[in-house]
Amino acid sequence: AQKITQTQPGMFVQEKEAVTLDCTYDTSDPSYGLFWYKQPSSGEMIFLIYQGSYDQQNATEGRYSLNFQKARKSANLVISASQLGDSAMYFCAMREGPNDYKLSFGAGTTVTVRA
């Protein structure tokens, strides 16, 4: 069964606007971590933001914020004030359990920012 679901294969956004990337997850473990990564065409996987399952507040990192809705098992990424350099593939990922190694990745969403 798919553990991480990203339903938007591709999105276009106008420069300076906000964009929301959807991510839903499936786990029965009460302890888990959710990650968002950005992968430009160069290939490097860049860490953006992290949300722990026990974190009370939604995570924020600069222009990135995570809309964590635990009951709905969703962890959407919001990018505010989009820039041309935000054009990339974005992956949602989950680590289950407090000491597990494995990251399960979603299929990814390609974001294209238009000038």
Added chain:
Amino acid sequence: DTEVTQTPKHLVMGMTNKKSLKCEQHMGHRAMYWYKQKAKKPPELMFVYSYEKLSINESVPSRFSPECPNSSLLNLHLHALQPEDSALYLCASSPRRAGEGYGYTFGSGTRLTVV
């Protein structure tokens, strides 16, 4: 130093060649990973090393042979590869336990082409 360094960045090899991919980190992380990523797909886990011991092998063909000589280095030895093995190979590292931090840090990858 918060980097994972991978060499080479690009590699073209014949099906009868033997080559190695290298990965290095100096963050004190005790878990290291190899991922394989095909174009426009999420990374797929190949191997996990924990405290320099192989912990997970995701049923990877024996033509891929990992090695962890010490806590900072991870190698992937390649022999008799097939054209379908052409992909981006990503190395990552992380703290072994959640209490030591949560971050998975990825290298920029090696783009492998098998001819």
